[in-house]
Amino acid sequence: MALPDGSYERLRxxxxxxxxxxxxxxxxLYFAGPHAGAGDISMRDLDGAKIADIARLNKVATFVLKALSRAPALERPPELFRWLDTYRRRTVSMNASCIxxxxxxxxxxxxxxIDFVFLKGPFQQQLLYDDHFMKPSGDVDILVSPxxxxxxxxxxxxxxYEVSGKSNSVWWVRFLGEQHMTRDDGPRSSTVDLHYRLQQPGSPSPRDADGFLRRKRQVEIAGATVPFTSVADTLLLSCISVAKALxxxxxxxxxxxxxxxxxxxxDEGDQQRLLDAATVQALDDTLLLRLRAADVLLGGA
Structure with missing residues:
Protein backbone atom coordinates (compact mmCIF):
# COMPACT_ATOMS: atom_id res chain seq x y z
CA MET A 1 0.00 0.00 0.00
CA ALA A 2 1.74 3.16 -1.17
CA LEU A 3 2.26 6.03 1.29
CA PRO A 4 3.00 9.18 -0.72
CA ASP A 5 4.93 12.13 0.63
CA GLY A 6 2.78 14.85 2.16
CA SER A 7 0.27 12.32 3.48
CA TYR A 8 -0.41 14.36 6.64
CA GLU A 9 -1.38 17.41 4.63
CA ARG A 10 -3.45 15.23 2.31
CA LEU A 11 -5.33 13.72 5.22
CA ARG A 12 -6.07 17.12 6.73
CA LEU A 29 -9.56 -2.93 21.43
CA TYR A 30 -5.83 -3.33 21.99
CA PHE A 31 -5.96 -1.69 25.42
CA ALA A 32 -9.05 -3.69 26.41
CA GLY A 33 -6.74 -6.69 26.75
CA PRO A 34 -6.12 -9.95 24.90
CA HIS A 35 -9.34 -11.55 26.11
CA ALA A 36 -11.62 -8.81 24.78
CA GLY A 37 -13.78 -9.74 21.82
CA ALA A 38 -12.71 -8.37 18.45
CA GLY A 39 -16.15 -6.92 17.71
CA ASP A 40 -16.90 -5.53 14.26
CA ILE A 41 -13.61 -4.59 12.59
CA SER A 42 -14.81 -4.65 9.00
CA MET A 43 -13.72 -1.58 7.06
CA ARG A 44 -16.98 -1.28 5.12
CA ASP A 45 -16.48 1.72 2.79
CA LEU A 46 -13.41 3.10 4.56
CA ASP A 47 -10.22 4.09 2.73
CA GLY A 48 -7.46 1.64 3.62
CA ALA A 49 -4.70 4.02 2.48
CA LYS A 50 -6.00 6.70 4.85
CA ILE A 51 -6.11 4.23 7.74
CA ALA A 52 -2.53 3.20 6.99
CA ASP A 53 -1.42 6.84 6.88
CA ILE A 54 -3.13 7.66 10.17
CA ALA A 55 -1.58 4.64 11.87
CA ARG A 56 1.88 5.33 10.47
CA LEU A 57 1.94 9.05 11.23
CA ASN A 58 0.81 8.43 14.80
CA LYS A 59 3.18 5.46 15.26
CA VAL A 60 0.35 3.13 16.23
CA ALA A 61 0.40 0.71 13.30
CA THR A 62 1.57 -2.22 15.44
CA PHE A 63 -1.21 -1.53 17.94
CA VAL A 64 -3.71 -1.72 15.08
CA LEU A 65 -2.07 -4.90 13.77
CA LYS A 66 -2.30 -6.61 17.15
CA ALA A 67 -5.92 -5.57 17.54
CA LEU A 68 -6.84 -6.91 14.10
CA SER A 69 -4.90 -10.13 14.79
CA ARG A 70 -7.56 -11.09 17.34
CA ALA A 71 -10.18 -11.40 14.62
CA PRO A 72 -10.64 -14.53 12.50
CA ALA A 73 -8.41 -14.41 9.43
CA LEU A 74 -11.35 -14.12 7.04
CA GLU A 75 -12.62 -11.00 8.83
CA ARG A 76 -9.36 -9.05 8.64
CA PRO A 77 -9.02 -6.35 5.95
CA PRO A 78 -6.49 -8.23 3.78
CA GLU A 79 -4.62 -5.37 2.09
CA LEU A 80 -4.41 -3.28 5.25
CA PHE A 81 -3.35 -6.31 7.29
CA ARG A 82 -0.52 -7.10 4.84
CA TRP A 83 0.68 -3.50 4.98
CA LEU A 84 0.59 -3.51 8.78
CA ASP A 85 2.56 -6.76 8.91
CA THR A 86 5.23 -5.29 6.60
CA TYR A 87 5.38 -2.19 8.79
CA ARG A 88 5.85 -4.39 11.85
CA ARG A 89 8.74 -6.25 10.23
CA ARG A 90 10.45 -2.97 9.36
CA THR A 91 9.95 -1.78 12.94
CA VAL A 92 11.59 -4.93 14.27
CA SER A 93 14.62 -4.34 12.05
CA MET A 94 14.90 -0.66 13.00
CA ASN A 95 14.48 -1.20 16.73
CA ALA A 96 16.89 -4.12 16.81
CA SER A 97 19.53 -1.79 15.40
CA CYS A 98 18.55 0.87 17.94
CA ILE A 99 18.98 -1.63 20.79
CA ILE A 114 29.23 9.17 33.44
CA ASP A 115 25.83 9.24 35.14
CA PHE A 116 23.08 8.94 32.54
CA VAL A 117 19.63 7.51 31.89
CA PHE A 118 17.96 6.23 28.73
CA LEU A 119 14.75 7.94 27.56
CA LYS A 120 11.96 6.45 25.43
CA GLY A 121 12.83 4.02 22.63
CA PRO A 122 12.66 0.20 22.53
CA PHE A 123 13.52 -0.09 26.24
CA GLN A 124 10.41 1.89 27.17
CA GLN A 125 8.29 -0.17 24.80
CA GLN A 126 9.43 -3.37 26.47
CA LEU A 127 8.60 -1.98 29.91
CA LEU A 128 5.15 -0.72 28.88
CA TYR A 129 4.03 -3.38 26.40
CA ASP A 130 6.36 -6.37 26.91
CA ASP A 131 7.47 -5.81 23.32
CA HIS A 132 10.54 -3.93 22.06
CA PHE A 133 8.97 -3.42 18.66
CA MET A 134 5.68 -1.55 19.15
CA LYS A 135 6.81 1.72 17.56
CA PRO A 136 9.74 2.55 15.25
CA SER A 137 12.68 4.09 17.10
CA GLY A 138 15.60 5.31 15.05
CA ASP A 139 17.50 7.41 17.60
CA VAL A 140 19.00 6.71 21.03
CA ASP A 141 17.89 9.33 23.59
CA ILE A 142 19.93 9.80 26.75
CA LEU A 143 19.91 12.35 29.57
CA VAL A 144 23.03 13.41 31.48
CA SER A 145 23.68 16.16 34.01
CA PRO A 146 24.83 19.59 32.79
CA TYR A 161 29.85 9.78 16.89
CA GLU A 162 30.16 13.45 15.91
CA VAL A 163 27.87 16.41 16.48
CA SER A 164 25.56 16.91 13.52
CA GLY A 165 25.75 20.29 11.85
CA LYS A 166 22.19 21.39 12.57
CA SER A 167 22.56 20.99 16.35
CA ASN A 168 25.98 22.61 16.62
CA SER A 169 24.58 26.01 17.56
CA VAL A 170 23.88 28.18 20.59
CA TRP A 171 20.12 27.53 20.22
CA TRP A 172 20.55 23.79 20.55
CA VAL A 173 23.21 23.73 23.25
CA ARG A 174 22.11 26.65 25.46
CA PHE A 175 18.36 26.83 24.98
CA LEU A 176 17.24 23.31 24.07
CA GLY A 177 19.97 21.68 26.12
CA GLU A 178 20.71 18.91 23.66
CA GLN A 179 22.74 17.93 20.64
CA HIS A 180 22.33 15.26 17.98
CA MET A 181 25.38 13.10 17.38
CA THR A 182 25.61 10.87 14.33
CA ARG A 183 27.82 8.02 13.20
CA ASP A 184 28.03 7.22 9.49
CA ASP A 185 31.08 4.97 9.32
CA GLY A 186 29.20 1.67 9.18
CA PRO A 187 26.64 0.03 6.88
CA ARG A 188 23.95 2.29 8.34
CA SER A 189 23.83 5.64 10.10
CA SER A 190 23.16 5.96 13.83
CA THR A 191 22.00 8.95 15.87
CA VAL A 192 22.23 9.73 19.58
CA ASP A 193 20.16 12.58 21.03
CA LEU A 194 22.27 13.76 23.97
CA HIS A 195 20.25 15.83 26.48
CA TYR A 196 21.08 17.71 29.64
CA ARG A 197 17.72 19.48 29.69
CA LEU A 198 14.23 18.38 28.72
CA GLN A 199 12.98 21.68 27.35
CA GLN A 200 10.44 21.59 24.54
CA PRO A 201 9.50 24.86 22.82
CA GLY A 202 5.92 25.82 23.61
CA SER A 203 5.65 23.71 26.77
CA PRO A 204 6.86 24.02 30.38
CA SER A 205 10.31 22.72 31.16
CA PRO A 206 10.85 20.47 34.20
CA ARG A 207 12.38 22.55 36.97
CA ASP A 208 14.64 19.72 38.12
CA ALA A 209 15.91 17.70 35.17
CA ASP A 210 18.58 16.12 37.38
CA GLY A 211 15.75 14.50 39.33
CA PHE A 212 15.19 12.16 36.39
CA LEU A 213 18.73 10.90 36.99
CA ARG A 214 18.26 10.53 40.74
CA ARG A 215 15.02 8.58 40.36
CA LYS A 216 16.18 6.26 37.57
CA ARG A 217 15.66 2.52 37.83
CA GLN A 218 17.84 -0.33 36.64
CA VAL A 219 16.18 -2.63 34.13
CA GLU A 220 17.45 -5.79 32.46
CA ILE A 221 17.70 -5.57 28.69
CA ALA A 222 19.40 -8.10 26.41
CA GLY A 223 21.17 -9.72 29.36
CA ALA A 224 22.52 -6.40 30.69
CA THR A 225 21.30 -3.94 33.31
CA VAL A 226 20.72 -0.44 32.00
CA PRO A 227 19.44 2.80 33.62
CA PHE A 228 15.97 3.94 32.60
CA THR A 229 13.51 6.55 33.83
CA SER A 230 11.20 5.70 36.73
CA VAL A 231 7.60 4.69 36.05
CA ALA A 232 6.33 8.15 37.04
CA ASP A 233 9.00 9.99 35.05
CA THR A 234 8.29 7.84 32.00
CA LEU A 235 4.69 9.06 32.13
CA LEU A 236 5.75 12.69 32.62
CA LEU A 237 8.08 12.55 29.63
CA SER A 238 5.29 11.14 27.48
CA CYS A 239 3.11 14.06 28.59
CA ILE A 240 5.85 16.50 27.57
CA SER A 241 6.11 14.78 24.18
CA VAL A 242 2.38 15.21 23.62
CA ALA A 243 2.64 18.89 24.58
CA LYS A 244 5.43 19.35 22.05
CA ALA A 245 3.46 17.55 19.33
CA LEU A 246 0.32 19.62 19.95
CA ASP A 267 -1.90 2.41 41.94
CA GLU A 268 -3.83 5.15 43.76
CA GLY A 269 -0.88 6.05 45.99
CA ASP A 270 1.47 6.19 43.00
CA GLN A 271 -0.96 8.48 41.19
CA GLN A 272 -1.02 10.97 44.07
CA ARG A 273 2.76 10.92 44.38
CA LEU A 274 3.01 11.50 40.63
CA LEU A 275 0.69 14.51 40.81
CA ASP A 276 2.67 15.92 43.75
CA ALA A 277 5.93 15.47 41.84
CA ALA A 278 4.44 17.04 38.71
CA THR A 279 3.29 20.04 40.76
CA VAL A 280 6.81 20.53 42.11
CA GLN A 281 8.11 20.39 38.53
CA ALA A 282 5.40 22.87 37.36
CA LEU A 283 4.04 20.13 35.11
CA ASP A 284 0.74 19.42 36.87
CA ASP A 285 -1.41 21.02 34.16
CA THR A 286 0.62 19.24 31.48
CA LEU A 287 0.08 15.93 33.28
CA LEU A 288 -3.65 16.30 33.90
CA LEU A 289 -4.48 17.45 30.38
CA ARG A 290 -2.55 14.58 28.79
CA LEU A 291 -4.13 12.02 31.14
CA ARG A 292 -7.48 13.34 29.97
CA ALA A 293 -6.33 12.91 26.37
CA ALA A 294 -5.53 9.27 27.09
CA ASP A 295 -9.01 8.77 28.59
CA VAL A 296 -10.65 10.29 25.53
CA LEU A 297 -8.60 8.32 23.00
CA LEU A 298 -8.55 4.98 24.79
CA GLY A 299 -11.89 5.08 26.56
CA GLY A 300 -10.56 5.37 30.09
CA ALA A 301 -8.22 2.41 29.65
Missing part, protein backbone atom coordinates in the same frame (compact mmCIF):
# COMPACT_ATOMS: atom_id res chain seq x y z
CA UNK A 13 -7.36 18.41 3.40
CA UNK A 14 -9.43 15.35 2.49
CA UNK A 15 -11.16 14.72 5.78
CA UNK A 16 -10.99 11.27 7.35
CA UNK A 17 -13.20 11.24 10.44
CA UNK A 18 -14.42 7.69 9.81
CA UNK A 19 -10.89 6.37 9.29
CA UNK A 20 -9.73 8.12 12.49
CA UNK A 21 -12.63 6.50 14.35
CA UNK A 22 -11.58 3.09 12.98
CA UNK A 23 -8.00 3.52 14.24
CA UNK A 24 -9.33 4.69 17.60
CA UNK A 25 -11.56 1.62 17.81
CA UNK A 26 -8.54 -0.59 17.16
CA UNK A 27 -6.55 1.20 19.89
CA UNK A 28 -9.39 0.73 22.36
CA UNK A 100 22.47 -2.52 19.57
CA UNK A 101 23.37 1.17 19.33
CA UNK A 102 21.99 1.73 22.83
CA UNK A 103 24.12 -1.02 24.29
CA UNK A 104 27.25 0.44 22.66
CA UNK A 105 26.37 3.85 24.13
CA UNK A 106 25.72 2.25 27.52
CA UNK A 107 29.10 0.53 27.53
CA UNK A 108 31.15 3.61 26.63
CA UNK A 109 29.36 5.92 29.09
CA UNK A 110 29.59 3.38 31.87
CA UNK A 111 33.30 2.86 31.18
CA UNK A 112 33.73 6.65 31.38
CA UNK A 113 31.84 6.71 34.74
CA UNK A 147 28.26 18.86 34.25
CA UNK A 148 28.43 15.53 32.43
CA UNK A 149 27.26 16.81 29.05
CA UNK A 150 30.63 17.58 27.47
CA UNK A 151 32.24 14.49 29.01
CA UNK A 152 29.46 12.36 27.51
CA UNK A 153 29.95 14.02 24.14
CA UNK A 154 33.68 13.23 24.26
CA UNK A 155 32.96 9.63 25.25
CA UNK A 156 30.58 9.18 22.31
CA UNK A 157 33.26 10.48 19.97
CA UNK A 158 35.41 7.52 21.02
CA UNK A 159 32.95 5.18 19.28
CA UNK A 160 32.59 7.25 16.15
CA UNK A 247 2.33 22.83 19.88
CA UNK A 248 3.81 21.80 16.52
CA UNK A 249 0.47 20.39 15.27
CA UNK A 250 1.95 16.93 14.82
CA UNK A 251 0.26 13.52 15.16
CA UNK A 252 0.82 12.10 18.64
CA UNK A 253 -1.49 9.14 19.34
CA UNK A 254 1.54 6.93 19.98
CA UNK A 255 2.62 9.15 22.88
CA UNK A 256 -0.94 9.18 24.22
CA UNK A 257 -0.88 5.36 24.18
CA UNK A 258 2.30 5.49 26.26
CA UNK A 259 0.53 7.72 28.77
CA UNK A 260 -2.34 5.25 29.02
CA UNK A 261 0.01 2.29 29.41
CA UNK A 262 2.11 4.11 32.03
CA UNK A 263 -0.93 5.26 34.01
CA UNK A 264 -2.30 1.72 34.09
CA UNK A 265 0.79 0.64 36.03
CA UNK A 266 0.20 3.14 38.87
Missing amino acids: AAGCADEVAYVQACLR MDSMAVHDVLRASE LGFFRARDALRKIG FNREPCAGYVCDIGASAARL
